[in-house]
Amino acid sequence: MTPSPISVLAIDTTSEFLSLAVRAGDRPAASRYLLCGNGTSRVLFREIDALLAEVGIAPAGLELLLVAVGPGSFTGTRIGMAAAATFAQVTGRPLIGVDTLHLLAAQSFSNDGSRVHAVLNCVRDEVYHAPYVWRDGQLEAEAPIALSTIPELAAAVGDTPVVLRRFPPAPPEWDDDLARLKRAELRSSHPDGLLLLEAGIARFRSNRAGPFPRPEPIYLKSEAFRKWSPAAP
Amino acid sequence: MNTLGLAIDTTFDDTSVAILRGRREVLANLTLSQFADHAEFGGVVPERASRKHLQVIHPLMERALAEAGIGFSSLDWVAVSNQPGLLGSILVGMTVAKSLAYLLRLPLIGINHIEAHPYANFLVHGELPFPLMHLVAAGGHTLLIHQEHHFQWKIVGRSVDDAAGECVDKVAKMFGHPFPGGPVVDKLALAHEPAPHRFPRPMLNGPGLDFSFSGLKTAMLYFRRDNDLGGSGGFQEGPVIAAFFEAVTDVLITKTLRAAEKYGVAAVTVSGGLAASIKLRHGFEAACENAGMTLYYPPPALCTDNAAMVACLAAYRHEAGRHDTLELDGRANLVG
Amino acid sequence: MQIELTSLDATRRLGVALGCALPERAIVLCPGEMGSGKTTLIKSICEGLGVRRETVISPTYMLVNIYRGLRPVYHVDLFRLSRVEELLEMDRCDWINSEGPTLIEWPEIAMPLLAGETALTAHMSLVTGADNHRMLALAGDAEAFQAVFTTLDGATPAPARKPVGTPGGLRDKLQRH
Ligand SMILES: Nc1ncnc2c1ncn2[C@@H]1O[C@H](COP(=O)(O)OP(=O)(O)OP(=O)(O)O)[C@@H](O)[C@H]1O
Ligand SMILES: [Mg+2]
Numbered sequence: 051m052t053p054s055p056i057s058v059l060a061i062d063t064t065s066e067f068l069s070l071a072v073r074a075g076d077r078p079a080a081s082r083y084l085l086c087g088n089g090t091s092r093v094l095f096r097e098i099d100a101l102l103a104e105v106g107i108a109p110a111g112l113e114l115l116l117v118a119v120g121p122g123s124f125t126g127t128r129i130g131m132a133a134a135a136t137f138a139q140v141t142g143r144p145l146i147g148v149d150t151l152h153l154l155a156a157q158s159f160s161n162d163g164s165r166v167h168a169v170l171n172c173v174r175d176e177v178y179h180a181p182y183v184w185r186d187g188q189l190e191a192e193a194p195i196a197l198s199t200i201p202e203l204a205a206a207v208g209d210t211p212v213v214l215r216r217f218p219p220a221p222p223e224w225d226d227d228l229a230r231l232k233r234a235e236l237r238s239s240h241p242d243g244l245l246l247l248e249a250g251i252a253r254f255r256s257n258r259a260g261p262f263p264r265p266e267p268i269y270l271k272s273e274a275f276r277k278w279s280p281a282a283p
Numbered sequence: 284m285n286t287l288g289l290a291i292d293t294t295f296d297d298t299s300v301a302i303l304r305g306r307r308e309v310l311a312n313l314t315l316s317q318f319a320d321h322a323e324f325g326g327v328v329p330e331r332a333s334r335k336h337l338q339v340i341h342p343l344m345e346r347a348l349a350e351a352g353i354g355f356s357s358l359d360w361v362a363v364s365n366q367p368g369l370l371g372s373i374l375v376g377m378t379v380a381k382s383l384a385y386l387l388r389l390p391l392i393g394i395n396h397i398e399a400h401p402y403a404n405f406l407v408h409g410e411l412p413f414p415l416m417h418l419v420a421a422g423g424h425t426l427l428i429h430q431e432h433h434f435q436w437k438i439v440g441r442s443v444d445d446a447a448g449e450c451v452d453k454v455a456k457m458f459g460h461p462f463p464g465g466p467v468v469d470k471l472a473l474a475h476e477p478a479p480h481r482f483p484r485p486m487l488n489g490p491g492l493d494f495s496f497s498g499l500k501t502a503m504l505y506f507r508r509d510n511d512l513g514g515s516g517g518f519q520e521g522p523v524i525a526a527f528f529e530a531v532t533d534v535l536i537t538k539t540l541r542a543a544e545k546y547g548v549a550a551v552t553v554s555g556g557l558a559a560s561i562k563l564r565h566g567f568e569a570a571c572e573n574a575g576m577t578l579y580y581p582p583p584a585l586c587t588d589n590a591a592m593v594a595c596l597a598a599y600r601h602e603a604g605r606h607d608t609l610e611l612d613g614r615a616n617l618v619g
Numbered sequence: 620m621q622i623e624l625t626s627l628d629a630t631r632r633l634g635v636a637l638g639c640a641l642p643e644r645a646i647v648l649c650p651g652e653m654g655s656g657k658t659t660l661i662k663s664i665c666e667g668l669g670v671r672r673e674t675v676i677s678p679t680y681m682l683v684n685i686y687r688g689l690r691p692v693y694h695v696d697l698f699r700l701s702r703v704e705e706l707l708e709m710d711r712c713d714w715i716n717s718e719g720p721t722l723i724e725w726p727e728i729a730m731p732l733l734a735g736e737t738a739l740t741a742h743m744s745l746v747t748g749a750d751n752h753r754m755l756a757l758a759g760d761a762e763a764f765q766a767v768f769t770t771l772d773g774a775t776p777a778p779a780r781k782p783v784g785t786p787g788g789l790r791d792k793l794q795r796h
Contacts, residue, residue, distance in 0.1 A: 095385045095609040124710045125371040136382035423680030445677045504654040616681040
């Protein structure tokens with residue numbers, strides 16, 4: 051028996067792109083992916099409103115809220131999470147968070163058993179990364195998100211194809227190192243809101259009864275920062 | 284017109300939510316720092332709760348609605364401080380407020396946190412007679428604001444280096460008290476006669492209405508360096524601090540009254556964190572009585588940052604139909 | 620480079636000259652004890668960057684002040700932060716200016732986050748026995764801050780002058796002295 055379709059809004063503001071997707075029952079999903087730099091807060095509600103109108107659903111009709119929880123821009127992440135959490139609070143509907151590396155990995159083809167390593171730069175000389183595997187059409191993380199230098203990354207990745215996303219200010223001297231990594235073939239050219247919709251709904255279905263833990267923003271810190279304390283020289 | 288409004292303030296360290304009926308019936312006024320136990324608010328450790336707005340604002344709103352005995356659907360408007368402060372902090376409160384306005388189809392009102400401070404006085408004293416001279420002695424600013432009517436105001440004096448409260452906190456630290464030491468200084472100043480030492484009153488004799496407190500901070504630094512405290516023949520801490528605070532209050536009171544006189548204003552208000560000082564309040568009471576000036580002072584709980592004062596100003600804005608769109612922008616602490 | 624600033628005026632002149640000679644997106648770290656004159660120096664550095672002097676106030680409470688100059692100027696004060704995490708939870712672009720200079724008081728807590736940045740350090744300290752003197756120790760990459768070091772090397776105390784709006788103008792004047 052296929053599960054009955056539900057109405058869902060997905061919000062991802064973790065990068066300079068605003069990414070939204072909505073699905074109203076069994077109608078086809080609609081999405082937006084637009085560059086808005088640090089103007090997310092200005093355009094967010096205009097875009098959400100247009101998108102909901104496009105699929106013909108009122109905010110009160112939403113049954114599930116999805117949000118990207120980072121890693122990414124801290125301020126950007128907080129904007130999306132503040133909005134999604136308020137939608138969930140007012141409508142009394144569940145809220146599920148999905149991390150951004152999962153969304154990167156989800157850009158790859160879902161051939162059963164295929165592995166992919168998601169890589170994202172956020173910190174000046176380090177990258178966030180994590181390995182994933184496709185099983186039965188579901189993407190599973192094989193290890194928690196790590197923060198590493200480029201040489202460490204190369205060692206961790208090996209021959210696994212990567213999905214790479216770079217944000218400024220990614221140092222250009224990375225080019226050579228990163229060019230050596232094998233790239234995964236992609237079914238989606240960017241981490242579209244539709245991928246968040248897919249991942250979030252899968253999570254919702256696997257845990258119908260809930261409750262869903264309150265999503266926390268991901269602020270990963272490198273070992274160096276974690277070890278450092280004001281008392282140390 | 285007894286509207287119900289919800290106001291949010293995340294411009295600074297604290298997270299604050301208030302619910303107001305009409306212009307001044309405060310149904311709830313919650314700031315995170317007033318709670319010793321943060322278990323209810325996502326388990327943030329109290330001393331590490333600064334700028335944790337995203338983690339705590341939703342539980343705080345829930346609690347505020349419960350205290351007010353209403354649900355989201357009863358609200359008539361939503362307000363949020365959109366300036367000045369740290370943009371990253373402001374955006375959290377602003378996004379929550381916009382989400383509420385969008386979902387509940389309510390008018391959104393963006394508030395300047397600084398303009399809101401004096402409204403702590405409107406909350407408790409009712410309509411005040413315009414024109415007014417406001418002294419706002421808040422964390423990062425010491426300001427004199429001349430207000431001719433609601434929404435018509437102008438900053439006529441400001442701190443050009445350290446704000447008054449900042450100077451007090453830093454001097455307390457020089458004398459070994461944990462930061463921020465404002466309350467300790469107030470206590471000492473109340474308990475002791477000022478030492479005969481006369482500390483500088485920066486810019487008191489100049490013609491302008493601006494404030495400068497870094498010179499006084501430095502004078503205290505030199506004093507602390509050059510004198511033993513507590514020893515025989517040395518100075519006692521209490522009287523020295525009392526003399527220091529006398530210099531601070533002298534400057535604040537004299538400049539405020541001078542500003543009132545200059546602008547032909549018969550009533551002054553005091554607000555902001557430093558207004559919680561009882562010593563300052565006593566000083567203002569005596570000086571205003573002398574000068575035949577009416578004085579308005581909020582209770583201490585409304586002096587420090589709170590969303591009730593934001594809500595009060597927002598209620599006036601709502602009545603006047605001064606609403607904002609969902610494209611409202613946040614403004615950082617952009618000076619000049 | 621050590622420079623004794625023998626009066627407020629000397630601090631002002633040096634600060635303006637320093638501001639004029641700063642590279643476009645310089646990071647200037649200003650350590651020094653309370654009351655040593657960090658904000659006072661930064662006021663003049665900002666003046667050299669085309670910011671109105673009176674607008675420069677202590678950012679101890681607000682953490683970051685942003686001024687309108689020839690380019691935006693970030694004036695940061697980390698005195699109230701006790702843990703590096705508090706900074707890590709802010710986007711870097713919220714406290715490091717990507718379009719102009721960044722001047723940081725009480726920068727110690729940020730040091731692990733600034734490794735690899737070419738920053739100029741301007742350390743202010745009190746001078747015992749002379750209340751209106753301050754000692755300024757300037758250190759930084761000789762190449763990146765060459766303009767700063769050459770300008771200040773030649774800048775013998777000049778008579779007080781009116782603040783000059785444009786950096787070019789001031790540098791010309793300094794060279795004429
Ligand atoms: N030559 C000088 N240069 C700079 N400041 C001086 C000098 N002589 C005296 N001063 C005084 O020293 C004080 C320095 O205060 P300022 O607020 O600039 O210090 P700060 O280092 O920023 O302190 P804080 O740690 O509180 O931020 C001012 O009152 C200033 O007038
Ligand atoms: Mg300072």
